[in-house]
Amino acid sequence: MCLSGCNTVSQARPGAGADAGVPCDAAASPCPNCTPSNVELEVSRNRLTLKHERESRLHIKVEPTSVSVESYRIEIRRRAGGAWCVFSRSQTEDPRRFTMAGEFKLRGVATICGREHVTPEKDVEVQFPDYAQIVGDADVRAAVDTAWGATKADCTEAPNRRREHGFWIHLNTAEDRYEVGATVFGAWSGPGAGAAVSLPARPADNPASPGACDAGATYPVASFHTHTPTTFRAAAVPDGATRPIGPSAGDNAADNTDDVPGVVYDYVESPGGSHSIPMGHPKDSPVQFYHSRGRDRRSTPD
Amino acid sequence: MITAGKALLIASMVAAQQGAQAPWVGNVTVEPVGGIYRVLFVAMVPSPAPAPSALLVIVERASGRVTKIENAPVTIASLTPPVSIPGAVIPATKAYETAVAALQGHENYDKEGRVTVQLKTDRYEVTFPLPSTQAGGRGPDYAYQIWVDPWSGAVTKILVAS
Numbered sequence: 001m002c003l004s005g006c007n008t009v010s011q012a013r014p015g016a017g018a019d020a021g022v023p024c025d026a027a028a029s030p031c032p033n034c035t036p037s038n039v040e041l042e043v044s045r046n047r048l049t050l051k052h053e054r055e056s057r058l059h060i061k062v063e064p065t066s067v068s069v070e071s072y073r074i075e076i077r078r079r080a081g082g083a084w085c086v087f088s089r090s091q092t093e094d095p096r097r098f099t100m101a102g103e104f105k106l107r108g109v110a111t112i113c114g115r116e117h118v119t120p121e122k123d124v125e126v127q128f129p130d131y132a133q134i135v136g137d138a139d140v141r142a143a144v145d146t147a148w149g150a151t152k153a154d155c156t157e158a159p160n161r162r163r164e165h166g167f168w169i170h171l172n173t174a175e176d177r178y179e180v181g182a183t184v185f186g187a188w189s190g191p192g193a194g195a196a197v198s199l200p201a202r203p204a205d206n207p208a209s210p211g212a213c214d215a216g217a218t219y220p221v222a223s224f225h226t227h228t229p230t231t232f233r234a235a236a237v238p239d240g241a242t243r244p245i246g247p248s249a250g251d252n253a254a255d256n257t258d259d260v261p262g263v264v265y266d267y268v269e270s271p272g273g274s275h276s277i278p279m280g281h282p283k284d285s286p287v288q289f290y291h292s293r294g295r296d297r298r299s300t301p302d
Numbered sequence: 303m304i305t306a307g308k309a310l311l312i313a314s315m316v317a318a319q320q321g322a323q324a325p326w327v328g329n330v331t332v333e334p335v336g337g338i339y340r341v342l343f344v345a346m347v348p349s350p351a352p353a354p355s356a357l358l359v360i361v362e363r364a365s366g367r368v369t370k371i372e373n374a375p376v377t378i379a380s381l382t383p384p385v386s387i388p389g390a391v392i393p394a395t396k397a398y399e400t401a402v403a404a405l406q407g408h409e410n411y412d413k414e415g416r417v418t419v420q421l422k423t424d425r426y427e428v429t430f431p432l433p434s435t436q437a438g439g440r441g442p443d444y445a446y447q448i449w450v451d452p453w454s455g456a457v458t459k460i461l462v463a464s
Contacts, residue, residue, distance in 0.1 A: 166440065186439070192410050194432060194463025196441020225440050227464050238408050241460040248443045248464065262440075266464075276461060292440075 034113035055095035166225030174216025255294025262292025411445035
């Protein structure tokens with residue numbers, strides 16, 4: 001313990017004997033400041049989006065700065081419960097990239113003179129990307145463009161048939177990229193019939209229950225399917241018939257049930273304002289994405 | 303089994319014979335439920351203030367016999383309120399018959415499935431259900447939807463399943 005000039009109650013090193021005899025020489029052996037006036041965790045952004053806005057600055061602030069801190073750690077747990085895990089062993093993470101979706105609690109721990117000082121908890125939500133972010137991604141665009149090309153190729157005059165294509169769009173947060181699942185094909189439809197595709201229910205996350213400190217997970221974030229050309233349908237339907245464009249109420253309902261936004265690839269309406277396309281519409285006519293409104297984004301898990 | 307369309311016409315005729323509001327201008331829904339069709343007519347009564355009025359007719363699917371006619375609760379009626387539009391509007395059954403004629407030779411729909419006739423601001427929409435083999439999944443909502451001008455009775459649009 002320091003002999004003079006020190007407040008031995010607050011500044012003594014633990015385990016120091018009464019006669020430790022360490023002189024309080026400010027230059028050679030300064031007494032440690034073991035009494036912080038404030039310890040808090042600063043979080044620069046508390047609502048994040050996987051992949052697109054996933055960084056936040058985390059900093060454990062200790063006041064006064066003269067306080068002698070032996071170690072830091074930042075801990076995280078899910079807001080719904082569960083154990084804390086160590087997110088970082090640094091005072092500052094700048095930036096810290098979040099790779100797990102959910103509602104979280106964060107706290108900082110500063111060890112000062114052998115005693116842990118825990119900050120008040122901070123809430124952080126890490127949400128899934130929304131429809132616009134998903135369809136704006138280059139990897140997603142490449143995959144859906146390929147599926148549309150295959151849909152057009154499947155639409156033939158002899159035999160006169162067509163079918164829809166679909167797949168699940170996933171976000172791999174460890175690799176920080178979108179991936180697509182296996183393509184599901186709808187049944188072949190003749191020119192007089194409608195076409196549909198039965199995607200399986202939204203796949204499980206991988207891992208199914210990722211931990212707050214896991215390096216990443218693969219999350220299904222959107223459904224995708226194509227609608228089909230009308231190029232060879234005219235002879236099989238009433239004269240002058242057209243077909244609606246964009247997602248059906250059934251599409252919306254399915255995506256609502258799966259709690260995801262849906263991406264539908266279909267033609268641009270022709271003529272403008274008709275919300276439909278005619279029979280015999282050329283295969284390579286302009287196309288666009290349509291938002292099947294289950295959700296704008298998948299709900300953030302607890 | 304009679305078709306849903308037949309049930310609609312039977313219900314309309316019997317309702318008119320029993321003094322129900324006729325000709326019926328508004329919405330009609332024909333719903334198969336077990337061994338019956340529930341045929342619901344909904345119209346907007348203009349006075350004292352516009353409000354939905356509904357009539358429910360039960361038709362046996364096997365025989366076409368009408369087993370019940372009753373004023374439907376307002377809560378049911380208000381689920382599908384038609385639009386109240388001015389002028390001499392054709393009855394809903396006429397719109398249905400016009401739509402059926404437009405589909406002649408292309409009757410690729412479930413004839414015993416749910417049929418609806420809905421009055422909008424500038425058209426009747428007559429909707430025919432998908433064949434049961436095509437329903438489900440991410441797919442079209444109907445086999446056909448025929449738009450009929452409510453004043454002239456002309457077909458203005460034929461929509462087929464996507």
